[in-house]
Amino acid sequence: MDLATIVGMILAWGALLGSMIMEGGDPAGLINIPAAILVFGGTLGATMMCFPLQQIVGIPMIMKHAFIGKHVDPGEIIGLLVSFAEKARREGLLVLEEEARGIQDEFLQKGINLAIDGTDPEVVREILQTDIAFLEERHKMGESVFSTAGGFGPTLGVIGTVMGLVHMLHNLSDPGSMGPAIAGAFIATLYGVSSANLIFLPLGKKLHHRSADEILIREMMVEGILSIQSGDNPRIVADKLKAFLAPKVRNSIASAKTED
Numbered sequence: 125m126d127l128a129t130i131v132g133m134i135l136a137w138g139a140l141l142g143s144m145i146m147e148g149g150d151p152a153g154l155i156n157i158p159a160a161i162l163v164f165g166g167t168l169g170a171t172m173m174c175f176p177l178q179q180i181v182g183i184p185m186i187m188k189h190a191f192i193g194k195h196v197d198p199g200e201i202i203g204l205l206v207s208f209a210e211k212a213r214r215e216g217l218l219v220l221e222e223e224a225r226g227i228q229d230e231f232l233q234k235g236i237n238l239a240i241d242g243t244d245p246e247v248v249r250e251i252l253q254t255d256i257a258f259l260e261e262r263h264k265m266g267e268s269v270f271s272t273a274g275g276f277g278p279t280l281g282v283i284g285t286v287m288g289l290v291h292m293l294h295n296l297s298d299p300g301s302m303g304p305a306i307a308g309a310f311i312a313t314l315y316g317v318s319s320a321n322l323i324f325l326p327l328g329k330k331l332h333h334r335s336a337d338e339i340l341i342r343e344m345m346v347e348g349i350l351s352i353q354s355g356d357n358p359r360i361v362a363d364k365l366k367a368f369l370a371p372k373v374r375n376s377i378a379s380a381k382t383e384d
Contacts, residue, residue, distance in 0.1 A: 129191050129330055136322045159284050159312035163319065166280040171273045179265060186266040190330045196341050198373065201232075202365045205348035208236070209358040217242075217353065231255060231342055235349040245350055252346045256339060263335035270328035274320040281316020285309045344368045 141151055172180050211219050217240050224240065227233040231252070238248045288309025292302060344365050351361045366374045 126191055126193050126330075129327075132326065133322070136326075140318060140322070153307070154311060154314070156308055156311040156315075159288075159308070159315055162284045162287070163277065163280045163312055163315040166283070167273050167276045167316075167319070170276040170280070171269060174272050175265070175269060179269060182266075183269060186269060186331065187327060189266070189334060190327045193334055196229075196338070198341060198344065198365075198369055199376070201341060201344060201348075202362060205345070205352065205365060206358050206362050209348075209352045209356065209361040212352050213355060213358065220352075229345075232345050232349075235345060236352075239349055239353040245353055248353065249346060249350060252342075252349070256342050256346070259342070260335065260339055263331065263338075267328045267331045267335065270324045270331065274324035274328060277316040277320035277324060278313070279316065281313040284312025284316070288312060340368060 144151060144154075208220055208223060211223070220236055221240050224233055224236045227236065234255075235248065235252050238251065243251075286309075288305065292305035292309060295305070296302070347368070348361060348365050351364055356364075
């Protein structure tokens with residue numbers, strides 16, 4: 125469970141409602157069913173027109189990745205690949221065949237098996253980079269669903285406000301109803317802007333960062349697999365893989381090894 129996503133969303137909406145209450149407003153006054161139908165239903169419909177139905181049906185699963193993510197420790201990956209490099213250097217690549225069966229990550233298992241089979245290094249790189257490219261493309265599609273919804277939300281809110289004001293202007297004979305009518309009209313804009321900036325766009329950014337982290341790990345795996353296949357010294361393998369990480373992360377890995 126990603127606490128940053130959950131706590132951030134609670135904090136953002138809490139700030140919105142809290143500020144309203146502090147100004148003497150009533151949160152119940154924000155409930156406007158017609159505005160909600162227009163903004164959220166319209167945003168969903170407009171977003172559906174932009175993507176294949178299969179992608180829209182998968183929105184709940186895509187959203188799940190923003191709240192629940194599989195954390196991969198780069199230090200563990202480096203340690204695993206370095207241990208593979210040590211075994212392969214001592215006993216040859218074939219010794220990794222048994223190790224490959226126990227690898228949980230399908231991508232890493234695939235790369236190790238290609239190396240064990242004696243596949244040309246350039247072909248190994250090409251196959252794995254193709255996997256990464258299509259993974260990135262799938263992730264971009266998921267991100268774009270939320271960024272697109274974030275673009276439509278405020279616009280639908282403005283449309284709802286305009287519709288509310290038009291309706292109010294048709295009923296100028298009752299001046300006493302103008303205040304509530306104007307307030308109700310602007311609730312649609314509030315729905316559109318708040319949903320875009322407190323739900324859709326942040327979730328899209330979260331998915332973007334998750335994708336970047338996963339791709340970085342896979343790029344690191346590719347470099348490690350090719351280094352193992354070429355028979356590099358385990359220290360060289362470790363240095364190559366650490367180059368993918370920020371200095372702070374490299375230092376933390378080094379400190380952990382020293383403690384061990």
